Structure formats: C-alpha cells, structure tokens
Amino acid sequence: MNLPRPEASTTDLAWLHTRLVVDAQAAGLLDLAYRVVDSPVGPLLVAATGTGIVRVAFAAEGHDDILDNLASRISPRILEAPARLDSAARQLDEYFHGRRHTFDLPLDLRLTTGFRRDVIVHLPEIRYGHTASYAEVAAASGSPRAVRAVGTACAKNPLPVIVPCHRVVRSDGGIGQYVGGVDAKRTLLHLEASA
Template sequence: MTMQNPELPTPSASEWKRAHEALMSSFDSVRVYYGWIDAPFGKMFLARTHRGLCLASFRRSEDALVDDLEKHELLPEKAGSELDRERRQFDEYFKGKRKRFQLPVDIRWGTAFQRQVLEAANEIRFGECECYTNVAERIGRPKAQRAVGNALGQNPVAIVIPCHRVVASGGGMGGYTGGLDVKRALMEIEGIDPADGVHERREH
C-alpha cells in the first residue's frame, strides 16, 4: 500500500512576515551599532544593541573598539540613525541642559561585584560626589575601597553610569579611566568641587 504524504498548507503572507521578523530579531540580539560623538575633551565612542547602550568609551581607535565588541561575541556595524537618541542626550549633557540620562543600558560583561558597584554609583546625583569608602560601605564591603575603584574603572558606559562622581576621601580626585583631565571636565560641567567634601546619598 502506497502512503501519500498529506499536503502541507501554504503559509500566508502575514505568517511569512512574522517568521522573517523572528529570524531578523535573532540576528539583532548580537548586532551592535557603533559611532562617535565630539565631546568637549575629544572624541567619544558609543555602541548600542537592541537592548540599550552597551559602551561609552574615551580615547579608543575605531579598530580597537571593533575588536573589543567582537571579543564579546557582538557583530559591530556602523550606526546611522540608530544612535540618534544617545548622541542627542550626550550633547544636551555636555551643554549643561541634561542632568539625568534616560537611556536603557545593556551591560553584557562584568562580575556580580562590579555590577553591584556600578548600581551604587548610578545612585549618585548630578552635581554631587561620594568617596570610594562611602560606596564600599553602601554595598556592604567597607574594606573594599580599592576593589570599588577597580570596578569603577571597568565601567562600560561612562557618564551614563556616573563613576566620575566618585572621588578620593580628603578632597582628592581619585582615578579615572578616561584620564583626570576628562574627570575634571565632567566635574566642571556639573559644578562639582571634590575639595568641598562628599555628599551623603539622599533617597530619590
């Protein structure tokens, strides 16, 4: 007896469209759009996935940026309009017209401790600063000031997560991956003088 295969229904145009969109979405999950902006202190590179900003970095070459993104299994592509919102908000910040970024972030690397430190730094308000000791105490690691500084140095989204607002106790600047000249410029934008002392965190 010969068995005949049942005839499969032909997908409708809308079903083909949904399948295509699902396929493209799977590609977008690893695609990252990158570009740069002109900051008061030089060029700054930005990159975003479909989830949000994943990199805001100082003093990189384009080749180094692409290598870094590929190292994290992302597919770099030069941005067109994909970074318009990020560029606009950074420009507003540099001109003193924005105190808080309204951008989703997509932090794809880092340890649980580093993420905890970045979350604490993200609570420091515009125009205020805290010392490394305060941040260490707030995350329940009062003796981890050096580790806090190292974690802040790995911040992938500078300025948006404001690690520049963390300073040394006693009025010192502390360190900064982008360089102390950049940290000083960001503090001037916000009217921060670490010599005035640090501020206790207030509830939002």
C-alpha cells in the same frame, strides 16, 4: 582583459553603507550598532545592542581596540549605525550643555559582573553635581571594606559618563584616576558644578 574599476564617490559609499545597515537590521543581523559622538572630553564611541547601551569609550582607550573587543565578546556582527544611537547622542549633547542631569537610556550591563556590577548599578544614585568617596560607594554597595574594589569597578566601568564613575573621588578630596584621563574627569566635575 582587465577593465579599470570605476571609482566610487563618497555619496555612493554613504548610500551603500546606509543600505547595508538597513538590510542588516531588517534581516536581524545587526547585533551591535555604534557611532562616535563629539564631546568636550574628546570623541566618545557609543555602542549598543538590542538591549541597550553596552559601551561608551574615550579615544584614549582606542576605539578600534574597543570595537575588536566588542566583536569578540558579544558579536562580530557590528556596524557603524548612527541613527540607531540618535537618542544616546542627543542625551549626551544635552548633558554636555548642562540641560540633562540624568540619562534615560536602556543599558546593557553584560560587560560587568559580580561586585563590579553592584558598584555600577549604584553609581547613578550619586546626584549630578555631587561626589562620593570610594569608601562611601563601597559602603553603599554593601561591602564597606572593598574600597580598592570600588576603584577597580570605576576603572572598568563600560559606560563612563552615562554611568557617572567620574563622581567618585578619594576620601582626602583628591580627584583620583579616571578611564578617560584626569583632565576628562576634572572637566566633567567642573561642568556639573557650574550648571
């Protein structure tokens, strides 16, 4: 005899999810935690390993695609665990309200290597409210002729906003491309210029 399944309430599901996160963390089974943060440039997916923030993604990148990619490249043991990313969410909120000019978060740079990593490591040196050209970043990264490679590194930056690739612009003053879209880049630059 098949008995009807009782409907789970939203409260029950939230409790079960919280319990799953707590148990997974306690057992050392939560390799990646993520949450979605609202921002003036749309919802941002923020994911972290035990080492630090490993990925920030715009909605235009497809959050589900990003999670699938993280599951295949890092670990399938991934859960939405907002509390584990409270510090990142708070610092992003402070940044978007003009109260934070640099981020103080541990980063996990495993998704970038070689010259791209050299560029990513250099980007936080571009001060809040300032910009640098792709050519200037290439020179500062030790390869002055690698202007296109800098563009690629910025486009593949796994940590946009936190690692400020939006501060890199064209030598002619043009805004250039951006992983979150040109409007998002313009918004971030305007936010920093008016603080």
